Amino acid sequence: MYQQLYQFRPSDPGEITARSLVLSLLAGSEVPQISISRLIKAGTLFDIEAATMRVAVTRLMQSGHLESSDRGVYVPGPRSRALTTRVQKWKDVNDRKRDWDGEWLTALTQHLGRTNRKQVRARERALALSGYRETPQNFWVRPANLARDLQDHRNDLISIGADEGILIHRVCATASGEEAAWSGLWSVDVLRESYDRAIRTMEDSMKLVPDLPATVAAKETFLVGQSVIRAINYDPLLPKELGPDHRFRDMVMMMRTYNKVGIACWLRFDASA
Known part of the structure; x- marks a missing residue:
């Protein structure tokens, strides 16, 4: 589901909901907070009524995606803070990379199970956001060219939705030569x-x-x-x-x-x- 989201696709105005608009405006803001009045005015662009925007804000606060820093002013909550920060740093995205030495990162998830569909979606979104692709053998790989060290990278994955038990390894070679096929995943x-x-x-x-x-x-x-x-x-x-x-x-x-x-x-x- 998430593996193709790196492809550019123009946003459809009909897909903009009150919830998605609030989160997008907060993540795209040049300041770390946004007022309800600005959210309501932005909603008019997509024919979203003020009452609908207020309900969306209330529900996002209840779910931990928003917090109120002052009366009628909102900031990212604990459930969206890491992802919002990541989105806001898009200008510095090239700093996330380093020269590639030919090694790979693998993410092992089979032991985590798939019964909790909500967590599976969060896990796969976190992996996709970090450039991983799933192999036919049902584990995930990406080139080991990220600037973060292995433990910090694992922590980053967990902060944006991956399971605490996810296993991340750096691979320099495989006996089966599978890494030759991994390049074709993109x-x-x-x-x-x-x-x-x-x-x-x-x-x-x-x-x-x-x-x-x-x-x-x-x-x-x-x-x-x-x-x-x-x-x-x-x-x-x-x-x-x-x-x-x-x-x-x-x-x-x-x-x-x-x-x-x-x-x-x-x-x-x-x-x-």
């Missing part, structure tokens, strides 16, 4: 096409938004920006030996530019009546 052509499509979408959007009404421009930049940041955060961060690393860097650089355009559009929207 499609270079699919990645390159995804990066190119994201860049084209941002370029086209930046040509349009200066002439759009404030509400339309804010909605446009939210949908485009959200979908690109999602692709960045789900990217497998492959080394240059396995994927089009230069094109990924181009996409991130373009998103930095697009983010400035989006901020300007939202300032214009916030100032509108």
Whole structure:
């Protein structure tokens, strides 16, 4: 389910719910908190009523995804804090990588079971967010080119949803030579096409938004920006030996530019009546 989310896919306005809008705005905010008034105003872009936004905020607080830092002001709660922080650091995504020495990371999950479907989804999302792909032998692998050491990387996985009992190993060789097939778990052509499509979408959007009404421009930049940041955060961060690393860097650089355009559009929207 989660293994294809690294591919860029423009967000569908019809898929935006009050819950997803609250979490996306909080994760995408330049400041670590957001007010209920701003959430309600943002909801109007997607025909979400104020009462619906308030209910979503209440339920997110009850589930631990939000906390109130002041009256009518919200920050990430304990259940979303690690993931929100990760999303907010998309600009520094290239710092998560180091040169690849040909070794691999493996995640063993068979002993964790699959009866708790909610936890299985959280586990697989955490692995997908960290660039792992599942092998035919039912364990997960990725190149060992992440900047974090093994224990810190394992802690990162757990903080975003993986089980406490997950086993992470570094593999330098296998007797069966399986690592030769692991490189094919990611499609270079699919990645390159995804990066190119994201860049084209941002370029086209930046040509349009200066002439759009404030509400339309804010909605446009939210949908485009959200979908690109999602692709960045789900990217497998492959080394240059396995994927089009230069094109990924181009996409991130373009998103930095697009983010400035989006901020300007939202300032214009916030100032509108």
